[in-house]
Amino acid sequence: MVANNRMNRERRLRAYRRELGVDVAAFLASRPGARWLDLCCGTGNALSEAADTVTGDVEIVGVDLVDFFAVPPRPPRLQLITASVTAWEPDAAFDLITCVHGLHYVGDKLGVISRAVRWLTEDGLFVANFDARSVRRADGAPAGPRFVRALREAGLDYDTRNRRLRSHGRREVRLPYRFVGADDQVGPNYTGQPAVNSHYTAPNR
Ligand SMILES: C[S@@+](CC[C@H](N)C(=O)[O-])C[C@H]1O[C@@H](n2cnc3c(N)ncnc32)[C@H](O)[C@@H]1O
Secondary structure (H helix, E strand, O other): OOOOOOOOOOOOHHHHHHHHOOOHHHHHHOOOOEEEEEEOOOOOHHHHHHHHHOOOOEEEEEEEOOOOOOOOOEOOOEEEEEOOOOOOOOOOOEEEEEEOOOHHHOOOHHHHHHHHHHOEEEEEEEEEEOOHHHEEEOOOOEOHHHHHHHHHHOOOEEEOOOOEEEEEOOOOOOOOOEEEEEEOOOOEOOOOOEOOEEEEEOOOO
16 A cells, blocks of 8 residues: 555546546435545545535545545545555445545555445445456456456456446455465556556456
């Protein structure tokens, strides 16, 4: 896991819309009582903005490894939790789960993705920035097109051009990849920030 002060932790809702291709405020407004979980939420700016602007009942939860939150929590409408997304567990399902440029810094990315998709409501949406090239075989080689195929076979929609992962509705994701370790010395990824590669034993087929 990596967290440093060169990271852009301060994105607001407009930037979330650009990075995710999802209008979070409109999504929440369209579902009365909606619950939104933002993994690796940074300062919480986008969450606070949504808590201020979306009318009606909404519950927003942000989780980040470090408590650099720039906004006060207002439970139950806005909760900010200091924890690792690799270990934290929610106590209820979410209509929307996002992760904006957070998975790049996580060791077991596939573990986090599988857990998040399990926390969705039946018609919930998971969307995250994700670089498939950061998933490596145990020897360091890119997991490659076979890995992207495995994602799609597991029901996850990977947009290679925008490097976004989406999934609809709660599901058990079974990927034939086992986490063996991570490398935080690989240098910048496509965002220009130093990122973490995640290594997995992969199927031979
Ligand atoms: C590039 S910032 C993005 C923050 C926010 N999503 C935004 O767009 O403004 C990445 C965030 O991931 C957090 N992070 C890294 N590893 C994490 C982990 N294992 N659990 C929770 N947060 C993590 C960092 O602390 C940092 O705030």
